[in-house]
Amino acid sequence: MEFINAMRKRYSTKKYDATKAIDKKLIEELKEILVLSPSSINSQPWQFQFVTNPEVKKQLAAASLFNEDKINECDTLVVFNSIYDVAVFEKQIKENLPQSALDYYNTTLVQLTPDELRVWFDKQVYLSLGILLAACAQMEIDATPMEGIEADKYQEILKMDGYRSLFAVAIGYRHDEDRNQPSHKPKSRLAQEAIVKSI
Numbered sequence: 001m002e003f004i005n006a007m008r009k010r011y012s013t014k015k016y017d018a019t020k021a022i023d024k025k026l027i028e029e030l031k032e033i034l035v036l037s038p039s040s041i042n043s044q045p046w047q048f049q050f051v052t053n054p055e056v057k058k059q060l061a062a063a064s065l066f067n068e069d070k071i072n073e074c075d076t077l078v079v080f081n082s083i084y085d086v087a088v089f090e091k092q093i094k095e096n097l098p099q100s101a102l103d104y105y106n107t108t109l110v111q112l113t114p115d116e117l118r119v120w121f122d123k124q125v126y127l128s129l130g131i132l133l134a135a136c137a138q139m140e141i142d143a144t145p146m147e148g149i150e151a152d153k154y155q156e157i158l159k160m161d162g163y164r165s166l167f168a169v170a171i172g173y174r175h176d177e178d179r180n181q182p183s184h185k186p187k188s189r190l191a192q193e194a195i196v197k198s199i
């Protein structure tokens, strides 16, 4: 499918068909696509958890506010975590990045407070959300990005250390009765002239 058509067709799914599973090969491709996401200085301050274990998925669903049913009925929940502990980040970049990137960290990023640095980490993680949603659109996998999660509870359930959950994405296939699909509810966007300027 042409990418423009994939973007026209994608939408945030509100009701999943729990009987439809995503091919395991496509799940493996999505994992690699996330690994290939770009980030500033190739910092990669993230961790992605693909949750299919029914018990864990149920616990996370219960900690996801109005998103509970979507998570219970989707095929897989992808949890996006950002590094919280700056020492974890420093160790990771020392072990993996070239000197030029370390120099940028040591001269520029190091001037940020830990909280400012975490905001910078989070920006990188959001980029990978865009990549996943675009890939799902192209692969005709339905998806729902969800900030509506209780991060503290996710941290406990997933026993995370040094990371915190920012958001999660339900992936699977829509239920025929999903009233949010474009055939029922046309896409709503600001006018292109209002937000895209050609100079």
Ligand SMILES: Cc1cc2nc3c(=O)[nH]c(=O)nc-3n(C[C@H](O)[C@H](O)[C@H](O)COP(=O)(O)O)c2cc1C
Residues within 6 Å of the ligand: 010, 011, 012, 013, 014, 067, 144, 145, 146, 147, 148, 149, 167, 187
């Ligand atoms: C970062 C982010 C967080 C979102 N959180 C939720 C959420 O918790 N639950 C939900 O049903 N939709 C959520 N959405 C979906 C948006 O409401 C949706 O993308 C927007 O209304 C545009 O509609 P569309 O994705 O169907 O084109 C989120 C979207 C983004 C990008």
